[in-house]
Amino acid sequence: MNKTDLNLFNELTKELIEDEKNHPVVSPISINDVFDKLNLELDIDPCNEQAFTQALRSLVMNTPRTATKKFFNQLFGGRNSKSTLGELLSVILNNSMYTYKVGGPMIAIEQVIIKSIIKLAGYNEEAHGTISTGGSMANYMALIMARDHHDKEIKLNGVKNNLTIYTSDQSHYSINKNASFAGIGRSNVRYIKTNDAGEMRVDELEKQILSDIDKGYQPVFINATIGTTVLGAIDSLEEISDIGSRFKIWVHADAAFYGSMLFSEKYRDLLKGLHLTDSFCMNAHKLLSTPISCSLIFTKHKSCLYYSFISEANYLFQGESDDWNPGKISFQCGRRNDALKLWTLWKSVGTSGLGEMIDQEFYLADLAREYIRSNDNYTLHNFDNALTICFNYKNIPAEQLCEKLYEDAQIMVGYGQFKDVRFIRLVSVNSSNQKEDVLEFFERLEACADKYF
Ligand SMILES: *Cc1c(COP(=O)(O)O)cnc(C)c1O
Numbered sequence: 001m002n003k004t005d006l007n008l009f010n011e012l013t014k015e016l017i018e019d020e021k022n023h024p025v026v027s028p029i030s031i032n033d034v035f036d037k038l039n040l041e042l043d044i045d046p047c048n049e050q051a052f053t054q055a056l057r058s059l060v061m062n063t064p065r066t067a068t069k070k071f072f073n074q075l076f077g078g079r080n081s082k083s084t085l086g087e088l089l090s091v092i093l094n095n096s097m098y099t100y101k102v103g104g105p106m107i108a109i110e111q112v113i114i115k116s117i118i119k120l121a122g123y124n125e126e127a128h129g130t131i132s133t134g135g136s137m138a139n140y141m142a143l144i145m146a147r148d149h150h151d152k153e154i155k156l157n158g159v160k161n162n163l164t165i166y167t168s169d170q171s172h173y174s175i176n177k178n179a180s181f182a183g184i185g186r187s188n189v190r191y192i193k194t195n196d197a198g199e200m201r202v203d204e205l206e207k208q209i210l211s212d213i214d215k216g217y218q219p220v221f222i223n224a225t226i227g228t229t230v231l232g233a234i235d236s237l238e239e240i241s242d243i244g245s246r247f248k249i250w251v252h253a254d255a256a257f258y259g260s261m262l263f264s265e266k267y268r269d270l271l272k273g274l275h276l277t278d279s280f281c282m283n284a285h286k287l288l289s290t291p292i293s294c295s296l297i298f299t300k301h302k303s304c305l306y307y308s309f310i311s312e313a314n315y316l317f318q319g320e321s322d323d324w325n326p327g328k329i330s331f332q333c334g335r336r337n338d339a340l341k342l343w344t345l346w347k348s349v350g351t352s353g354l355g356e357m358i359d360q361e362f363y364l365a366d367l368a369r370e371y372i373r374s375n376d377n378y379t380l381h382n383f384d385n386a387l388t389i390c391f392n393y394k395n396i397p398a399e400q401l402c403e404k405l406y407e408d409a410q411i412m413v414g415y416g417q418f419k420d421v422r423f424i425r426l427v428s429v430n431s432s433n434q435k436e437d438v439l440e441f442f443e444r445l446e447a448c449a450d451k452y453f
Contacts (some may be wrong), residue, residue: 012060024068025409069437073412075257078289078430086344087291090337097335098327100320107324110339118298120262122275128305129298130329131338135256136174138281138297143178145304146221146250159183164212166190167223168200170233172254175223197383198233198418209247219249226271227258230416232386237273253280260287263354267362287358287429290341305329357431361387365428367438381423389426390416396453398424404452410444
């Protein structure tokens with residue numbers, strides 16, 4: 001990277017971070033105006049340096065700000081400094097994490113992370129894992145392992161029987177997509193009803209499995225969601241794993257959202273039963289605020305990870321043993337270094353520091369719930385122990401209030417729905433937030449509601 005661009009990077013970053021303090025939410029540019037307001041079109045001729053800088057600057061300054069204290073829109077947010085440092089360095093180094101020859105000690109870093117999380121999860125030394133391109137992909141890898149574990153022939157000859165998979169009606173949409181990618185088919189996904197808290201009903205799960213077996217289907221995969229996207233509900237891993245072992249079905253925990261709770265001594269219990277599963281995933285870019293993406297997939301059965309994903313390629317995998325060539329068990333060939341950003345964070349704050357991040361997010365979530373419960377203008381729609389807080393204010397339609405908050409550049413927050421109720425979903429995933437940030441969230445929301453409704 002040349003000096004001019006390095007300087008420009010520093011300049012733009014400084015400017016952005018400075019501006020974020022005063023304008024934590026950018027005024028949105030409407031889709032109709034985006035090409036008129038910004039210089040985005042690509043030309044045959046080169047752009048002179050000044051015009052280039054100008055175009056880049058306005059692009060950066062007009063992009064939605066996800067790292068500020070007013071971003072509550074999705075299950076990620078914040079900008080952890082140490083982790084960002086790691087991410088920037090991995091871009092500069094630009095290794096591909098398929099072989100030790102090309103990744104070097106970065107492969108060792110990935111191994112350290114995987115081993116350490118396996119230990120926290122209570123899996124034994126037969127376990128293994130890898131970093132995937134995202135939670136959806138991690139869930140896909142788990143499904144492929146489950147499918148191949150059920151029938152070793154499928155890898156060679158394709159799916160011949162009617163396989164079924166099980167997940168709750170509150171689970172992430174990747175489960176549905178993955179069913180088609182895996183050759184199982186979307187209509188063979190069984191959506192199990194949830195209770196009032198949004199947790200999978202295990203009695204319904206068992207009933208459905210029995211009925212499917214009776215009809216000649218072969219159940220291969222149960223997905224338990226640990227932190228549903230809307231309500232933040234947790235399916236019972238103990239009960240679901242019990243069903244899994246009775247019927248010999250692979251149990252996967254989609255812990256993309258809540259998996260990082262493993263780091264907190266105080267909240268680890270919410271993941272109880274994790275050690276009973278066959279696989280689980282977690283997204284460090286959610287509760288740990290690493291840059292996107294940092295997703296991990298683990299399985300108790302290392303042999304299954306190898307069986308499903310291994311491919312020989314002697315032009316690539318030369319010399320080292322399999323464990324040092326993680327490209328052998330990954331979906332893609334070239335692999336970004338998503339390990340370093342988690343390592344820089346973990347190394348600097350320790351496991352206890354990661355735990356404190358989770359604890360802070362719960363502290364803020366509890367604070368928000370307390371505020372809502374003590375104010376008659378609000379209705380709370382979910383329960384304690386969740387990092388999403390679902391509520392309505394004065395019966396104002398949630399989607400309209402969210403839109404006004406966005407248009408007025410006050411807060412970025414989204415809405416969700418459970419059964420027939422639509423509500424605002426405040427998420428607490430930014431551990432750098434403080435008590436006053438939560439209070440200001442409500443202040444701005446109430447001011448906006450008074451102004452428009
Ligand atoms: C975020 C999330 C996913 C998807 O992860 P991506 O990295 O966005 O693909 C899957 N499941 C749950 C429960 C999630 O919260």
